[in-house]
Amino acid sequence: MSDASLPVVLGRYGELWLKGKNRIDFERVLVANARVALAELDPEASVEREHGLLVVRPTRRVHDVARRLQDVFGLVSLSIARPAPSEPDALVPVAHAVLREALDEHPLGRAVRFRVSTKRAEKRFPLTSPELDRYVAERLPAELAARVEVDLTEPELELGIHVRTRTSYVFAARLAGAGGLPVGTVGRGIVLLSGGIDSPVAAWMTMKRGCEAVLLSFHSRPWVGEGFERKVERLARSLARFQPRTRLVLAPLAEIQLAIRDSAPAPYRTVLYRRMMQRIACRLAREERAGAVVTGESLGQVASQTLENLARIEEAGELPVLRPLIGFDKTETIALARRIGTFELSIENEPDCCTVFQPERPIIRGRAADCEAAEARLDVEALVTAAFEARRTLAITP
């Protein structure tokens, strides 16, 4: 049950170029994703669409609800707002209460530059937008009037009023939204998740553009312990905040690594491991009806991420490989990882599958013929099938 006097959270969505069916899909998915995002924090909250605005009526923890919605892709900005009946004289006291609270955020001793900004969706409202702006500003009680001066061009404090048919909304601040597109409007991708800094950021960027990320990780038991799986599980949990449903698929790589160790030149091991990962990812993609494989690779970041090696890896599968970080410097990726909240986890020291039989000098410019020659000595199909069949799928919640 929503209490009519409790504050609400307004979410604004951009991408205004969206028209017709695209727009309807966008809004439908956005509403559904917002509901899932709040399922644990406030399952009773109502989430609705009102004239191009997402209106969430929480039953508790309004600030936490707003903060949770900041992780939902598709919202450009959010405001915590107070509802009021859509009549000028009912709006005025609510606007003043919101202003009084907002003024707490400004130090005393100097007038705060202030304005009222009305937006009307309800054109039958008796006052025009500028008239309501003035109506509210002219009726400030003395103690509030003494603390502000009207400044229409460069206000520090903007009191927003959205006038709607029955209930209008008053707010004083905007929170940044996550931007992007609602996850699920742009299909699905298989994201290769290692324990490192880059791949969680790549997963986040995939989701940001509306693409559901199915996470795929490889473990090398018994060469590497369960700690690695726990680490990727925790990373997956951090990422699960950003999409309505998250699955982590764990596939074993050790058999494949042994086979490669025993039959391929040592410098080619890393590139051959990755070709196998690519094949398994494509197999999973087929089953999941995913349209792409996503990696955290960035050009030239480590010796193995050369144009040649990236080509060798991509050739092994039939799907396009998306590399959202391709042009990022490490510092840029780290800054984003901190913002997303995966950085501290990523740097926890935990051996992963790449460290198993790691060659001292990996090949820098792998050649296709050499890869194929090495793989000719392996039963690639059987190895890939065995690893794929042995995968485990975990449903991950934040």
Next chain:
Amino acid sequence: MGPIYLDHAATTPLAPEARAAMAPFLTEEFGNPSSRHAVGVRAARALEEARRHVARLTGATPDDVVFTSGGTEANNLAVLGLARAQARHGRHVLVGPTEHPCVRDAARALVEEGFEVETLSLDARGGLDLEQARARLRADTVLVAQMLVNNEFGTIYPLARLARLVRASAPHARLHVDAVQAAGKLELSLGELGAHSLAVSAHKFRGPKGAGALALAPGVRPRPLLFGGAQERGLRSGTENVAGIVGLGVAAELAERGLARAQAHFAERRAQLRAALARVEGAELLEPGGSEGVAPAICSLLLPGPPAEAWQHHLEARELYVSVGSACQAKKGGVSPALLALGLDERRAKSVLRLSFGRETSAAEVDAAVDALGAVARELRA
């Protein structure tokens, strides 16, 4: 009627669910969470689950929860650690007027490091004086520590409003909230309070002693107090008290899930106590504070006649266990500053008894407690 325990603000009995969840970690699941093998990983997973429960209780994300040995350590870590982490912005610290010694004395210890420490005031009604707080805030204020629920009266302090004033006048300040008495009684949320850190202690809400947590807002990191194996992301080294933390997690889950029922239960008991108190001549329920109200589980009674110690021990003889002020205050033997701020003289301030309810406290127990108070009142007068 058997013994009646009305001192839940000092400590609570362990919830059976918490005890059951802890048992394996005191026996066969003895792993070290830092070990890389399966025995260790199982312990580490148990910590993660507890972390999620504490995160939910406090409105933090799991990655921002630091387990400690209890409320005292959580408060020390916040006060010392956050002040030190912010010291490049200034060295001015404000502490609330009625803080627990683990906050007040930790802040006092900062003086030796060149910090200037001031104490906020109560207003005439015994609430937090926000106008005075606003006047004390400065550009070089780096820490404000204020409890959420007063441990003697249950007064709820206006944290959200204080947070806004802090953001306005002291942009570098961290706002730390000692929520030890609030957990299980109020909704706790860093976001709603506008706080940077929040301390809880398991044994105050039906968890075990020796486990607590500091919940942090995103990006807020105190300097550690303990160094070593870099557990808790380097914020609190030392092998984790796995069983205790598991108990904390379960208690947090129970507190979060049962909050609405607990609040109704405590409100009922307080109303009952207030009504029945008419039977004890000269006794008065103290309810200082302001608009935010009171946590009904904590009741302070002003009693006629001899000091509260005499009441306490006469009641003890009738198997009713209550406390004089808070247990921590009692150990130090002083008079509560909150009582003096209320305008009680020293003699009257020593006649205050605290009754605090738990989830198990029944109506019959409250009734019997008031009977015992009435009987002791007659004894002490005779």
